[in-house]
Amino acid sequence: MTDNPIKTTRRGAVFEVTLDRPKANAIDLKTSRIMGDVFQEFRDDPELRVAIITGGGEKFFCPGWDLKAAADGDAVDGDYGVGGFGGIQEMRAMNKPIIAAVNGICCGGGLELALSADIILAADHASFALPEIRSGTVADAASVKLPKRIPYHVAMEMLLTGRWINAEEAARWGMINRIIPGPQLMDETRALADHLASGPxxxxxxxxxxxxxxxxxxxxxxxxxxxxxxxxxxxxxxxxxxxxxxxxxxxxxxxxxxxxx
Missing domain, CATH: 1.10.12 (Lyase 2-enoyl-coa Hydratase; Chain  A, domain 2)
Structure with missing residues (x-):
């Protein structure tokens, strides 16, 4: 566990946000509040034009809600911070492009976080699921968003069964924009961010x-x-x-x- 779960880098007009909370980059209430403050900074800084959200390491993008923290007292309906869970799902007037660079396992609230971005690039080893059904809770944001993004029956199968899909299937259904070899993910994401940063x-x-x-x-x-x-x-x-x-x-x-x- 780290005391600084969110790492940020300013590169010209591009703002990189890395969720780096070993072992799995799960989000507890404190981390969510930090993420909200970070993305509010991005939103309000006129010098910043594009953000990238990714996970630390090569195995996990984000598995979502930290169930261990919940067992220790974090309330699932607690204070997630100014932008809601993960900092961007409910951030008001977020009128700048955000790219999610999915570098590994992306499930539950982590998938909801990725769906809050405008463009999703995924490493070829990335995988996706909504396993909340198995822990007796609801993937609330995904229940709203996913059936509007991919075919209804595919979305409902993911929500009702918790089934995992790989990057190839996610791309086939239009959940992600494209698949990139893992070692090239950040280079290609940064190139896209630079392209957007040069725009109006x-x-x-x-x-x-x-x-x-x-x-x-x-x-x-x-x-x-x-x-x-x-x-x-x-x-x-x-x-x-x-x-x-x-x-x-x-x-x-x-x-x-x-x-x-």
Whole structure:
């Protein structure tokens, strides 16, 4: 066990967050609160544009809730911190891209954590499951998210049986974006993060808010809110220097210089 379960690295506009809590990177209440503070820092820092979340070591990404800590008194309905379990599941106004680099076993709340990211890259030895059914509890966030991400019957089988799937099957159902050989996982994740970091941050913010808010709307209601600039991020984008810079750069046949304002 370590006193510093979360390691962070700033690399230009990219913020790397490593859950490093041997032996398995399980999350207790204290760790979840730290993760919330860390991701709140990322959200609120204008110099940071993209985050990576991964696990320490090569065997575990995250198995989710720390059952040993629960046995010692951590309440399953306790204070998870500002962003909910794992720091990002319920973080308000998280309008920056997050990439999950799944470096091993990813189950329970760990899978829910990965599903909270925008893009999921997985090592070829990664595996996935929702084993809560076997311990007599519910994978609450996964019960909401997973049937919307992959075929309903596949999601329900995972929820109702706790069945494990490998990276190949996860990719086949669209749960993850792609599979990467384990030794290359972080290099490819960082390359993708750098690519995103070079992009227009105000557009990313608008995309994330639209996708998040439109989930509970009809298509026409969502489009009306966009065209009437009722999303704060869309209004900021349409009034921004970056909006004009994009048009000028296209006309001048050059790469745009994004300022995020």
């Amino acid at each position: 941050p105000l557009v990313y913010a608008a995309i994330k808010e639209i996708v998040r808010e439109a989930e509970a709307m009809t298509f026409q209601d969502a489009m009306n809110r966009i065209t009437q600039r009722q999303f704060g991020t869309v209004d900021a984008l349409y009034a921004s220097e970056d909006q004009m810079e994009g048009a000028r750069a296209f006309a001048e046949k050059r790469d745009p210089v994004w300022k995020g304002k």
